[in-house]
Amino acid sequence: MRHFFLFLTGLILAACSSDSDVMAETQAVQGGNTLVVFYSYTGNCRKIVDELTSQITADVVEIQPAEKGLSYEANNYALGTKLLNAINADPDNAQSYPAIDPVDVQLSKYKNVIIVTPLWWSQMAAIMQTYLFNAGSQMAGKNIGLIVSSASSGISGVVKDCKRLVPDGNYFSEPLWIRSSQVKNVASLISGWLQKINLNIDDEEDENMKIKVSDGTNTIVYELNTTSAAKSLYNMLPMEVEVQNYSNNEKIFYPATDISYAADCIEGDCPAGTLALFSPWGNVVMFYGPASRYSGLYILGKAISGTDHIKNLSGTITVEPLDNSTGIRAYVKPSLNPAEYTLSGTIAQKGYKGIVVSDGKKILR
Numbered sequence: 001m002r003h004f005f006l007f008l009t010g011l012i013l014a015a016c017s018s019d020s021d022v023m024a025e026t027q028a029v030q031g032g033n034t035l036v037v038f039y040s041y042t043g044n045c046r047k048i049v050d051e052l053t054s055q056i057t058a059d060v061v062e063i064q065p066a067e068k069g070l071s072y073e074a075n076n077y078a079l080g081t082k083l084l085n086a087i088n089a090d091p092d093n094a095q096s097y098p099a100i101d102p103v104d105v106q107l108s109k110y111k112n113v114i115i116v117t118p119l120w121w122s123q124m125a126a127i128m129q130t131y132l133f134n135a136g137s138q139m140a141g142k143n144i145g146l147i148v149s150s151a152s153s154g155i156s157g158v159v160k161d162c163k164r165l166v167p168d169g170n171y172f173s174e175p176l177w178i179r180s181s182q183v184k185n186v187a188s189l190i191s192g193w194l195q196k197i198n199l200n201i202d203d204e205e206d207e208n209m210k211i212k213v214s215d216g217t218n219t220i221v222y223e224l225n226t227t228s229a230a231k232s233l234y235n236m237l238p239m240e241v242e243v244q245n246y247s248n249n250e251k252i253f254y255p256a257t258d259i260s261y262a263a264d265c266i267e268g269d270c271p272a273g274t275l276a277l278f279s280p281w282g283n284v285v286m287f288y289g290p291a292s293r294y295s296g297l298y299i300l301g302k303a304i305s306g307t308d309h310i311k312n313l314s315g316t317i318t319v320e321p322l323d324n325s326t327g328i329r330a331y332v333k334p335s336l337n338p339a340e341y342t343l344s345g346t347i348a349q350k351g352y353k354g355i356v357v358s359d360g361k362k363i364l365r
C-alpha cells in the first residue's frame with residue numbers, strides 16, 4: 001500500500017522547525033481520491049493517521065494552530081475550555097474560532113474526506129473546528145468519515161459538531177472511536193471500520209469534465225455532463241469573459257464563439273448551482289436561485305463547490321478546465337515523534353536539557 005503524507009509548505013516550515021531532517025524528505029505530490037485531514041495535540045491522532053494511511057491510499061493534511069507552543073491542558077485544561085466556550089457562545093461567527101495556519105487544499109479533487117480529530121471536553125477539538133468552519137461548505141456531497149480519539153468520553157458531541165460544520169456531507173454509516181488506551185492496537189480497529197464503511201479508494205481518474213469559474217475572489221467548480229453542448233463549452237476553454245446579471249437568480253456570460261448543441265441536450269428544472277446554455281441567445285447561465293424547465297435551456301452541469309459564491313461574481317471572469325493538482329505544493333513524511341513540551345507548557349526546542357513531556361510521559365533530556 002502506498003503511504004503518502006502531504007503537507008503544505010507553510011505547515012512544513014512551522015511544524016519542522018526543530019526537526020530539519022524531516023525537511024529533506026520533501027517530494028512530489030501524489031494523487032488519490034481520498035483526503036485525510038487531521039489535528040493532533042499529543043500525538044494520538046497522528047498515530048491513527050499513520051496506521052490509516054498504511055492501509056489506504058490517501059493524501060494527508062495536518063491542521064496546525066497559528067499560535068505555537070500553547071498548552072491547552074494546563075491549569076485544569078483552562079485554555080482548551082476557553083477556546084471551546086468561545087465557539088459555543090457564537091458558533092456562526094468566524095471570530096469565535098482559534099486561528100490556524102493556512103490550508104490550501106483543493107477539496108474539489110477528493111471524493112472522500114476522513115477527518116481525524118481529538119475530543120476536547122466531549123466536543124471536537126477547537127483547532128479542527130476552525131478548519132471545518134472554513135472548509136465545511138466545500139465538502140458538500142463528499143463522503144465524510146470521522147475518526148475521534150478521546151481518553152474515555154463518548155464521541156456523540158464530536159459527531160454533532162462535525163454535522164454542524166459539514167452539514168451537507170454524505171456521512172459514512174458510522175464514525176470510529178479510538179480511546180487513547182487503544183492507540184497501540186489501532187490497526188485492527190481501523191481495518192474493521194474500513195470494511196464496514198466500504199470506502200471506495202479507487203484511484204481511477206474521474207472522467208467527468210470539471211471547470212472552474214472565478215473572478216479572482218469568488219470561485220465555483222462545476223462538473224459538466226457529457227452532452228454535446230457541455231463538450232463544446234469545455235473545448236473552447238480557457239476563456240475570459242464579462243459576467244452579467246440577469247433576473248434575480250442568474251449570472252450569465254457570452255462565449256466569444258457559439259456553443260454547438262445537438263439533440264442529446266437535456267432540458268429540465270434548474271436548481272441553484274445549475275450551469276446551463278440558453279440556446280436562443282447563446283449565453284451560459286449560472287443559476288444561484290432555482291428556475292423551471294424552459295424550452296431551449298439546456299443543462300450543462302452542476303456546481304460541486306462554491307454555489308454560494310455565484311451571486312457575488314462580478315466583472316471579468318476566467319472559465320477554465322479544473323487543474324487536477326491537489327493544490328498542495330509539497331509533502332513530507334512527518335516525524336512520528338510528537339512534540340515535546342517543557343513543564344511550563346512551551347515546546348522544548350532541539351537541544352533542550354531538563355524534564356520534557358512527550359506523548360503524555362515525562363522524560364529527562
Ligand SMILES: Cc1cc2nc3c(=O)[nH]c(=O)nc-3n(C[C@H](O)[C@H](O)[C@H](O)COP(=O)(O)O)c2cc1C
Pocket residue numbers: 039040041042043044045046072073077080081117118119120121122149150151152153154179180
Ligand atoms: C483540552 C483537552 C480536553 C480534553 N477533554 C477530554 C474529555 O472531555 N474527555 C476525554 O475522554 N478526553 C479528553 N481529552 C483527552 C484527548 O481527547 C485524548 O488524549 C486524545 O487521545 C488526544 O488526541 P491527540 O493526542 O491526537 O491530541 C482532552 C484533551 C485536551 C487537550
